[in-house]
Amino acid sequence: MTGTPQASSDSTRLVALFDWAVRTARALVYPTGWNGPVNADEHRPLGTGTARYIPSYHAGYRHRSAFYARDFAHQAVGAHVLGLATENTAMLRAFAASATPRHGHHPVWACNFDGSFHAIDYHGPDRFVRELPSVFELVDTVLRLYRWTGDRTLVDDPALWAFCRTTVTEFVDRRTAGSPVARGTGGGIFDGTASYHELSGERLVEAGDGIATQYRACLAAAELASAREEHLFAARCTERARELKRYFNDVWSRVRPTTAGVRPWPDEQDEDPANTVRGYTADGRPVTGWGREGSWFMPLKGIIDAGPRNERYLDYIAEQAVGPDAPPNAEACTYLPDVFFAHGRAETAWHWMTAVHDLRDRPHPVPEQGRNGDYPELSFTLVGQTVEGLLGLRPDAPSHCLSTLPRLPNAIGRLGVQDIPFGTGMLTLHHNSRSSSTLTQSTGTELNWEARFPGTHSTLLVNGRPRTPETRTRDGTTYSCTTVRIAPGRTCTVQVADPTEEP
Structure with a gap:
C-alpha cells in the first residue's frame, strides 16, 4: 500500500466520513503472504483449512473468507485510491482465470483469499452462483x-x-x-x-x-x-x-x-x-x-x-x-451516490453518502455480518465517491490526462484530497466552492489537466491569467473548461473569473 489519502474541508461531516471510510477499509486488506482460513462462512467459521493469500481485501460478507465479483467491481476504485493497485490486479486475475469454457466463460461468484473457489457459492462446474x-x-x-x-x-x-x-x-x-x-x-x-x-x-x-x-x-x-x-x-x-x-x-x-x-x-x-x-x-x-x-x-x-x-x-x-x-440493506444504498453523481445531482448524491455513513453502527440484516459499517462496500465506496464523485476526477493515466468537475453540494464550501494515486505518481486536488480548482502533481510525468466548471462562463483564470474556455455538454450536463499542462512538482489553479455568473 502507498500513502494514506487525506481530506480537508470546511465540512466536519465530510472529513469525519472520509476518515472513517479510509481507516475502516484499510483494516480489511490482506497483504502478500498472509495465511488464513479458506471456505470460512456462517456454517464453518474456521473454514476447511488454511492457505497463503494472494494480495486481496474483503469484498463481501466479513464472516466469509472470500471476495465477491459484484462487491469487488463496486469497491475497486475506492481500493485504488487507498493504494491497492496490486490487490486489484490480483483479484481481477482470479476472476478472469475462473471464466473457463467448462464454466461457460462465466467467472465464479466468489473466490477465497487464496484465489480458489469459495465452497458455499461453488458446488461444482455446473452449479455455482x-x-x-x-x-x-x-x-x-x-x-x-x-x-x-x-x-x-x-x-x-x-x-x-x-x-x-x-x-x-x-x-x-x-x-x-x-x-x-x-x-x-x-x-x-x-x-x-x-x-x-x-x-x-x-x-x-x-x-x-x-x-x-x-x-x-x-x-x-x-x-x-x-x-x-x-x-x-x-x-x-x-x-x-x-x-x-x-x-x-x-x-x-x-x-x-x-x-x-x-x-x-x-x-x-x-x-x-x-x-x-x-x-x-x-x-x-x-x-x-x-x-x-x-x-x-x-x-x-x-x-x-x-x-x-x-x-x-x-x-x-x-x-x-x-x-x-x-433497499433493506445498507450495501445496496451504496450505489445511489454513484447514480446521482453521474447525472450532476450533487445534493441527492451527498444525501445518500451521509445516509450510508449514518447506517454504519446499525446491525446488518445478516447477524453474522455484525454492524453495517463492517460490510466492506460501505467504506470502500465512500472513499471512491469522495474522489470520483465530489471532486469529479476522471482519470486517463494512459494518455497522461485527467479532468475535474466540482460536484460540491451546498453543505460543502471547499474540499481537498491529497495523495491520490494516479498513473505512476500522486495528485492533490482542491476545490474552493464550484468555481476554483487547484491541482498539485507531486510525482509522475507531465499531465494535461482539463479543468471543468458547471455552467457557461465567459472567462477562466489560469494562475491569474485570463483564458477563453470551451463550453460543452456531456450526458446532459453543461460545463466550461480549459486544458493546462502541469509538470511534476508543480501546482496550478484554475478558477471562474466572475463567480457570480449563473452556473
Missing part, C-alpha cells in the same frame, strides 16, 4: 482501473484480455435469443439470474441491470481493444454498444402491458417513469415499476438517452429509494 451483471461489470472494472493506473498489464495480460474479449462476444452470443440482449435463465442464483435483485421473485430472463452493464462492457472492451491497437475489434464493440443503446431506448424499455398484449408508448412526454420496462420474463412479459438494482443501474450505466426521460427516471428513483420498498 451466477449473476449476469457481475460478468459485464468485471470487464468495465478492467478499463476503469487501467484509466487510473495506466498499467499495461491490464490490457496486455493474455488471460485478462481473453476474458474481456470472450465476454462481449462468445459469452453474449450464447445467451441471446432473437435480440442483442444477453439472458439469464429466469431461475435462482445457482441457475444463473439475470439481475442483481436476487429476492424479487420475478424470474426475469432479461433485466435492466443486465442490459445496462452489458452496454458498458461493450464500450470498455472497445477502449481496451484500441489500447491494444486491435482497431477492427474496437469498432465492432463500439457498434455493438451503439446498437444495444438504440435497441434499449427505442424498443426494449418502451413497451407496456395492455389488455391486447403490449404496445410501444406513443409519446415520451406522456410516459410515466413507473411504466418504463426494467425486465422481461421467459414468456416475454415486460416488467415495469420499481426494481431496485434493475431500476437504478439503467441511469447509472448511462444506457438511457440523456434528456427529459432520463431526468424523470432519476426523479422516480429518488422517490422510490426512500419509499416503502427502499
